Amino acid sequence: MKYKTLYIITVSILSLGILNSCTERIDIELEQEYTRLAVEGYITPGGSTFQYIHLTTTAGYFSNEAPPLVSGATVTVEDGTNIFLFDEDKNYPGYYLAPFNFEGAIEKTYQLKIDLAEEIAGEKHFEASETMPSLSADIDSTRAVYIPERGRWAIEFYGYDPPGPNFYMFNGLRNGTLLTDTVWKMTVTDDKLFDGNYVYGAYVMVLDSSELKPSDQFTLVTSSITEEYYIFIIELQTEISMNIPLFSGPPANVSTNLNKGAVGYFAAFSSDFTETIVPER
Structure with missing residues (x-):
């Protein structure tokens, strides 16, 4: 099935009272979609x-x-x-x-x-x-850091990434409740920037100020994933x-x-x- 994206934009033109705006309805015919297993x-x-x-x-x-x-x-x-x-x-x-x-x-x-x-x-x-x-990274710790100028929390990662291509997925829980409950909120990355090195405080997730409060217990879930699943998540996002x-x-x-x-x-x-x-x- 071909995926189609329909873009509809409404443009308002201000002409200092000289021109009047007008609209015209356009009917767009799309091919019949067929059902697939998801x-x-x-x-x-x-x-x-x-x-x-x-x-x-x-x-x-x-x-x-x-x-x-x-x-x-x-x-x-x-x-x-x-x-x-x-x-x-x-x-x-x-x-x-x-x-x-x-x-x-x-x-x-x-x-x-x-x-x-x-x-x-x-x-x-x-x-x-x-x-x-297998779980690639040797993880030491994680830390939540507040960024006042952005009004958001950054989640820092500390650990060693072994040599060779590795792919990671990061999810977060607040007091046991999943925060990254949609594919758009989760983070995936390769290790091209830190392959074979110690990762000192890299930002792996950014959360709104309303999503975390002082004294909350935050759990960072670090998953080792295949390259194919990494590509799937990137394409889906x-x-x-x-x-x-x-x-x-x-x-x-x-x-x-x-x-x-x-x-x-x-x-x-x-x-x-x-x-x-x-x-x-």
């Missing part, structure tokens, strides 16, 4: 609570409703030795949860297999695979952001590790949790 999946070493597969379908460009959930599918994950069935949550249709005896392991390759109850875009079987990288310049063309389709035209990503990553107490401003 997948959001995570495998981590954190136990079944943090591991699930979320299935929906894509929605039309102008749709104001949440994407329809995909229920009744058979979802399995294989690790080369065992096959694990992810059962659908009875209270949250479309979410398929890992069994209690399943826990991700670093450097293992996981294969996701999805068999739908009904076809989507003429397909019922979809697959993806991902290898969980670009896709949902405002294009600059205004009339720039739409970005290319967001990459995926799923087959048969499905969108989304099946990710496997390991994480480290570093805590700090937010100081006074």
Whole structure:
């Protein structure tokens, strides 16, 4: 499916009372979109609570409703030795949860297999695979620093990045509640600027003053991710952001590790949790 971005701008012309403004309605015809399977999946070493597969379908460009959930599918994950069935949550249709005896392991390759109850875009079987990288950084600590001139909190990272290409994802929790609850808020980066060196207080996240208060416990979640997942996040953030310049063309389709035209990503990553107490401003 080709993604289309529609730009509509309203220009007000002030002419010192000489000219009158006028408007004209323009009807734009868009090609009929077809439905695709959308997948959001995570495998981590954190136990079944943090591991699930979320299935929906894509929605039309102008749709104001949440994407329809995909229920009744058979979802399995294989690790080369065992096959694990992810059962659908009875209270949250479309979410398929890992069994209690399943826990991700670093450097293992996981294969996701999805068999739908009904076809989507003429397909019922979809697959993806991902290898969980080991946690690369040797993390010492994190610190929250208030920036008065910006009215925001900067989160500093202290730790050693080993030589070689590494890719990181950063998320944050305030008193146990996730702050980076959308893809736009999370941070991903490569290590080109500090490869093989100690990272002394690099800003990895910036938060509004309302998001953190003195005496809060802030937890920085540092995850080692694959290069492919890093690219996916960058492309997805670009896709949902405002294009600059205004009339720039739409970005290319967001990459995926799923087959048969499905969108989304099946990710496997390991994480480290570093805590700090937010100081006074």
